[in-house]
Amino acid sequence: MSDNISWRTLAVILAAGQGTRMRSQLPKVMHPVGNRPLLGHVLAAVEAANIDQCAVVLGAGSGTVADYLKQAAPTARTFTQQEQLGTAHALLAARPALQAHEQGCVLVLFGDSPLISAQTLAQLRQALIDGAAVAVAGFHTTQPGPYGRLLVEEGRLLAIREARDASPKELEVNFCNGGVMGLRADTCLWLLDRIGNQNAQGEYYLTDAVAVANCAGLPVTAVEVDEDDVLGVNDREQLHAAEQLFQQRRRRSVMQSGVSLVAADTVFFSADTQLATDVRIEPCVVFGPGVSVGSGVRVDAFSRLENIRLEQPVSEGICHA
Incomplete structure (x- = not known):
């Protein structure tokens, strides 16, 4: 080059x-x-x-x-x-x-x-x-x-x-x-x-x-x-399609990086979500903006997180939706 x-x-x-x-x-x-x-x-x-x-x-x-x-x-x-x-x-x-x-x-x-x-x-x-x-x-x-x-x-x-x-x-x-x-x-x-x-x-x-x-x-x-x-976004249907593709890419990426998703299709990420290795995410979790999760943390089902950093030994079950 x-x-x-x-x-x-x-x-x-x-x-x-x-x-x-x-x-x-x-x-x-x-x-x-x-x-x-x-x-x-x-x-x-x-x-x-x-x-x-x-x-x-x-x-x-x-x-x-x-x-x-x-x-x-x-x-x-x-x-x-x-x-x-x-x-x-x-x-x-x-x-x-x-x-x-x-x-x-x-x-x-x-x-x-x-x-x-x-x-x-x-x-x-x-x-x-x-x-x-x-x-x-x-x-x-x-x-x-x-x-x-x-x-x-x-x-x-x-x-x-x-x-x-x-x-x-x-x-x-x-x-x-x-x-x-x-x-x-x-x-x-x-x-x-x-x-x-x-x-x-x-x-x-x-x-x-x-x-x-x-x-x-x-x-x-x-x-x-x-x-x-x-893929270009020109209307709401294409916006929805882009969101689905983004989420699919992100789920695949986090799993390849050492994160466990119990029910991947029910977990939704923000673009700035940060997850360390050995995080376990249970079903029906939504990550809003500004979330960082440290190694070994378990995110309970039906949680919605926003503007928070989770680290061990944080008690499980916080920040439920």
Whole structure:
């Protein structure tokens, strides 16, 4: 791998969406999964991936999100997309950050994708280090339905074809666009400035960077990731699905770390729950925010815990729901 100075990474999180399908006064990226805002999960993945710099693009009037960022990611630069004219337009709202990041990698993430992992970010970054000018996260699925198809030939990503524009043969492709993208910093702005809005919506789409790069003879590749990693949340049903997947991942993780769950499907964690080895959790337990449990502690059935640290020899049965 090349030296870290040459391949410093900037993550730009697009968080300007209005989220009208959530039917809520709360900004979409502030809806919680595991008692942490969607945006907070993306920020955590950026931190876990040891990414050097982070910028967040907000929508006009996103005071709630801006306030959260001051607390959760005080070093992140924030930019405002005054008009919502597409994903490429949103990324260009962070032009000052892109101009200052002349070398290395730019990773474009979405503030409504709470299951994104540090591993996926590392895969995209490595694809750029290995020579790609554009790297797109893709996933295989048995139900490609409305997803854009990734058309790959001999290892090169030729196009992202939206389902409504795909031919019958292209619709048979089950390798789909995950949205998350990496761009080499030295060609990033050049590509973005050449994306047009000649489409039915009159918007500037980041996916068009693939066609622009291909026309310029720049290397373009697709990186296969887990479908869950790029799950976006646009409505309450998808929020529920993300919560279920988060809990499944967390249950598996804590059991692998040496925690016993008597009835795993009945235990619910917060994103910041801390459990030491040899903890035993009985059925129907809910961990609210701010809970830390020391080694050897047993958490009794039907407990609800919040903002507490439990250590041996704490008597069992405290903090019942």
